[in-house]
Amino acid sequence: MLDKAKKEIEDAVAKAAKLTDHDVAQLLEVPRVEGQGDFALPCFKLAAKLKKDPKLIAKDIFAHLPKFKLIKKAEIVGPYLNFFVDTENLTKTVLEEAVKKDYGFSKAKKGKVIVEFLSPNTNKPLSLGHLRNAALGDSVSRILEANGFKVIRACLFNDRGVHINKSILAYQRWGKNRTPKSEGVKGDHFVGDYYVMFSKKAEEDPKLNDEVQEMLQKWEAGDRATLSIWGTLNGWVLDGFKQTLKDFGIEFDKEYFESAHYKKAKQLLMDYFKKGLFKRDDKGNIVAALDSHGLPDKVVLRADGTSVYMTQDITLAKMKYDEFKPEISIYVVGDEQNLHFQQLFAILKMLGIKAGQYHHLSYGMVNLPEGRMKSREGTVVDADDLIEELADTVKVEIETRHNHEFNEKKTEELAHKIGVGALKYYLLKFEPKTTMVFDPKRSVSLEGDTGPYVQYAFVRASKILEKETAKGKIKAEMLNLPEEIALIKQLARFPEVIAKAGKDYQPHLIAIYARELADLFNGFYEKAPVLKANKEVKNARLYLVDAVRHTLQKSLNLLGIDEVEVM
RNA sequence: GCCCCUGUAGCUCAGCCUGGAUAGAGCACUAACCUUCUAAGUUAGGGGUCGAGGGUUCGAAUCCCUUCGGGGGCGCCA
Numbered sequence: 228m229l230d231k232a233k234k235e236i237e238d239a240v241a242k243a244a245k246l247t248d249h250d251v252a253q254l255l256e257v258p259r260v261e262g263q264g265d266f267a268l269p270c271f272k273l274a275a276k277l278k279k280d281p282k283l284i285a286k287d288i289f290a291h292l293p294k295f296k297l298i299k300k301a302e303i304v305g306p307y308l309n310f311f312v313d314t315e316n317l318t319k320t321v322l323e324e325a326v327k328k329d330y331g332f333s334k335a336k337k338g339k340v341i342v343e344f345l346s347p348n349t350n351k352p353l354s355l356g357h358l359r360n361a362a363l364g365d366s367v368s369r370i371l372e373a374n375g376f377k378v379i380r381a382c383l384f385n386d387r388g389v390h391i392n393k394s395i396l397a398y399q400r401w402g403k404n405r406t407p408k409s410e411g412v413k414g415d416h417f418v419g420d421y422y423v424m425f426s427k428k429a430e431e432d433p434k435l436n437d438e439v440q441e442m443l444q445k446w447e448a449g450d451r452a453t454l455s456i457w458g459t460l461n462g463w464v465l466d467g468f469k470q471t472l473k474d475f476g477i478e479f480d481k482e483y484f485e486s487a488h489y490k491k492a493k494q495l496l497m498d499y500f501k502k503g504l505f506k507r508d509d510k511g512n513i514v515a516a517l518d519s520h521g522l523p524d525k526v527v528l529r530a531d532g533t534s535v536y537m538t539q540d541i542t543l544a545k546m547k548y549d550e551f552k553p554e555i556s557i558y559v560v561g562d563e564q565n566l567h568f569q570q571l572f573a574i575l576k577m578l579g580i581k582a583g584q585y586h587h588l589s590y591g592m593v594n595l596p597e598g599r600m601k602s603r604e605g606t607v608v609d610a611d612d613l614i615e616e617l618a619d620t621v622k623v624e625i626e627t628r629h630n631h632e633f634n635e636k637k638t639e640e641l642a643h644k645i646g647v648g649a650l651k652y653y654l655l656k657f658e659p660k661t662t663m664v665f666d667p668k669r670s671v672s673l674e675g676d677t678g679p680y681v682q683y684a685f686v687r688a689s690k691i692l693e694k695e696t697a698k699g700k701i702k703a704e705m706l707n708l709p710e711e712i713a714l715i716k717q718l719a720r721f722p723e724v725i726a727k728a729g730k731d732y733q734p735h736l737i738a739i740y741a742r743e744l745a746d747l748f749n750g751f752y753e754k755a756p757v758l759k760a761n762k763e764v765k766n767a768r769l770y771l772v773d774a775v776r777h778t779l780q781k782s783l784n785l786l787g788i789d790e791v792e793v794m
Numbered sequence: 795g796c797c798c799c800u801g802u803a804g805c806u807c808a809g810c811c812u813g814g815a816u817a818g819a820g821c822a823c824u825a826a827c828c829u830u831c832u833a834a835g836u837u838a839g840g841g842g843u844c845g846a847g848g849g850u851u852c853g854a855a856u857c858c859c860u861u862c863g864g865g866g867g868c869g870c871c872a
Contacts, residue, residue, distance in 0.1 A: 256814070269814055271852060281852080306852090307815065348872075385872075512870060529870045536872050563866055565798060591799080592865080596806095599865090621834095628834070645834090656820095657807065660799070662865065664806065669821070673834050676807085676820040683834050691831050731811085739808070742819085749835060758831050772831095794834065 228320050229719045232297040232312045236266055243291035264309030271306060281306035314712050318703035321719045325774035331721040331781060333375040338554030340376045341547050342368045346383040349464040350390040351419035353471050355608035355665060356593050361477050362654040363590055364559040365787045366734035373785060374729035379551055382479045383543060386461050387486040392442045394418050395456055397425035407463050415467025418460050474614050476787055485539055492542035496528045504578060520573040540571050545580050554583040562589040588732050591662035617646035620671040641791060645679050648788040652678030655786050656738040676742055678788055684745035685790045688776035691757050697769035705767035710751040717744050718774055734786060741782035748775050
């Protein structure tokens with residue numbers, strides 16, 4: 228399609244200017260302005276190479292252009308040569324392709340990718356920050372699948388350590404055998420409240436911190452009572468997480484629990500140490516020397532044999548490598564850990580745990596308009612609250628906006644899909660590394676550059692096709708309105724957008740694409756009535772609507788957003 | 795002190811990797827459009843020294859240097 232047209236131009240230009248393919252590669256660009264064609268060749272670089280006036284070069288090449296198959300015309304504009312694709316040909320190809328299930332998806336069979344994301348601590352409920360992480364991890368997974376990879380979605384639960392023991396201690400002391408059930412609270416919120424309670428009490432009574440350390444030692448020693456209560460609280464939290472993730476539409480293929488490989492990790496690191504891969508510092512800590520990588524040295528195991536974060540990460544990397552032998556291993560983790568991951572990857576290389584490539588998909592913080600979220604100041608946005616709030620807002624919209632008669636269940640279901648769609652879109656439309664500002668008011672907005680806007684375009688397309696569908700041959704010549712041509716060109720871009728989003732791990736490219744497609748469709752919708760058009764035009768437009776509908780759906784799904792049939 | 799990210803319209807952000815022809819959206823504001831496939835839509839309007847300075851180039855928001863502002867990191871925290 229477009230790539231073929233591009234190739235055709237490149238070949239022609241190479242021939243006309245008597246150059247090699249290599250010389251011509253990267254010379255073509257896509258003009259932004261209408262009327263400047265679909266591809267353009269600025270002749271300045273050739274001018275430097277050939278030592279000739281770029282305007283003359285443009286003329287010269289133009290004079291030697293062959294007959295094109297996919298290009299309708301070329302024209303000279305000063306030092307530029309603009310090429311226009313044959314839209315009839317394009318239309319036919321695009322409409323045939325875009326209604327297929329796998330349109331835009333790579334047919335190449337690629338290897339395994341393991342995407343680790345979310346990886347929460349099991350001592351408090353999930354927050355808005357976790358949702359950005361989850362939305363990113365899930366969307367990147369979907370995009371990589373579309374690029375032909377086999378993706379394993381992995382999550383590490385940090386379920387042991389000081390943080391969880393704090394909750395336990397507070398619960399033992401002040402919990403009075405209450406349970407999430409007895410209080411009617413989600414388990415993660417229930418436990419999180421005791422965590423907060425601990426922090427408050429410990430400010431008045433610092434001895435509590437010592438008690439937590441004692442408990443930690445008991446836990447490590449395998450004390451049955453401690454393990455039992457730890458298991459109970461962890462279970463509650465995990466149940467809570469499970470519910471949140473279900474609400475948000477996230478699933479994992481592989482779950483890791485730090486508690487399960489914690490002991491093994493220490494042993495593994497000692498083994499590497501004995502092989503001489505690590506050294507001891509003057510305090511007796513086991514350290515990875517990274518100066519050859521231009522990085523600061525890193526403690527991987529404390530002198531007393533207890534583990535640090537890095538101990539776990541090295542071990543988990545090895546476990547993942549041993550089990551899956553992935554081609555690419557991706558970690559979706561906030562950008563405050565950039566250095567940590569540079570160090571981790573350097574260490575893994577040192578140890579020879581180097582399956583394919585490692586990538587830290589680093590993303591920026593989510594700030595509120597007032598600034599950074601701080602748990603101590605209670606300004607953390609809770610994931611469950613947010614999802615619920617959005618669904619409620621949408622529900623009110625549905626009930627007041629239309630005369631549709633949905634029953635209660637249908638309304639709730641719709642409201643949930645639209646609310647979560649709005650949230651995911653909002654979290655994914657920014658480039659990952661952008662430190663984004665989350666404005667709660669704007670996040671519930673359903674107009675403009677939002678998920679519901681895209682979902683709505685899908686609904687409009689669906690409604691047309693519900694009444695009538697396209698039949699028989701595609702008559703491409705029936706589609707020649709500017710709105711139709713623009714729409715077709717946007718559809719033609721879908722494969723390259725997926726490829727780029729996959730190569731760079733950038734879901735926001737899909738979000739932008741989907742928004743633009745919805746935009747163009749709405750323009751078409753205003754200008755070009757489908758069902759009222761005469762027979763042949765109607766049929767061609769029905770094909771176009773169908774292609775748009777499919778592509779909107781795929782775009783949304785790549786973002787982890789459900790399409791809806793009605794709104 | 796050192797390292798990384800960042801600065802584009804009143805606000806929130808694309809574009810920067812891979813330099814090209816008049817810098818784009820959305821929100822907000824103003825004015826229109828529903829007996830017409832769902833108005834969660836569309837159209838029109840104003841709004842910019844692309845933080846500043848220098849350099850490279852035929853050409854710089856984009857590449858390089860300097861500088862100022864914002865954020866993050868430099869833990870035997872995660």
